[in-house]
Amino acid sequence: MSRLFPMPWNSLVLFTVWVLLNGFDAGAFLLAAFFAIGIPVLVAPLCPNESVASQPLKILMYFLRLLLDIVKSNFDVAIRVLQSNSTLKPGMIAYHLELKGELPLTILSSTISLTPGTLSADFSKNKSILYVHVLQLDDEQAIIDNIKNRYEQPLKEIFKC
Numbered sequence: 001m002s003r004l005f006p007m008p009w010n011s012l013v014l015f016t017v018w019v020l021l022n023g024f025d026a027g028a029f030l031l032a033a034f035f036a037i038g039i040p041v042l043v044a045p046l047c048p049n050e051s052v053a054s055q056p057l058k059i060l061m062y063f064l065r066l067l068l069d070i071v072k073s074n075f076d077v078a079i080r081v082l083q084s085n086s087t088l089k090p091g092m093i094a095y096h097l098e099l100k101g102e103l104p105l106t107i108l109s110s111t112i113s114l115t116p117g118t119l120s121a122d123f124s125k126n127k128s129i130l131y132v133h134v135l136q137l138d139d140e141q142a143i144i145d146n147i148k149n150r151y152e153q154p155l156k157e158i159f160k161c
Contacts, residue, residue: 004037006044011036055158062154066111069150073116080117080136091137092121095130095144099152104159105130111151118143 005011015036022028080088099105109120109130117135124131134143 003041005040007040007047010040014039054160058154058158062151062158065150065154066114069115073118077116077135088135089137090133090135091140093132093134093137093140093143095132095147097128097130097152098148099155099159100161101159104155104161108147108151108155112147 015032018032018035019028022031097105097108099108105123105127109123112118112120112130112132119133121131121133123129132143132147137143
């Protein structure tokens with residue numbers, strides 16, 4: 001069964017999205033099934049064994065926290081943009097990572113970039129440091145602590161890494 005569905009969640013999502021986008025007729029279901037089986041079978045050998053998220057409640061809490069932070073940051077950035085540019089203190093910080101694995105690191109860097117006022121710029125060669133651009137660099141340690149406590153620590157628990 002794992003040879004036919006090497007990536008079952010990806011197959012399910014691919015099938016569902018295809019049917020939703022193309023309608024509920026026999027042709028759409030047939031093509032969705034073809035793609036949902038074929039694409040993961042072709043792609044699975046290219047994907048290394050990744051970390052697996054196994055705690056749905058913590059994933060939901062992380063997602064809700066991210067949504068709340070995005071809304072709050074939007075208001076903060078809007079207020080800063082309406083003020084004089086002389087009050088802005090942009091800067092770069094080097095965030096030392098404890099998180100390991102391609103998927104958790106991608107989610108962390110995406111989370112930082114999705115939150116207005118911050119942007120993941122680059123990883124160091126050994127992926128032990130994430131360089132983050134911030135719109136308002138008042139207290140570097142407070143930003144580092146915020147990333148660690150609100151994002152990295154929950155991701156470590158979700159992915160058990």
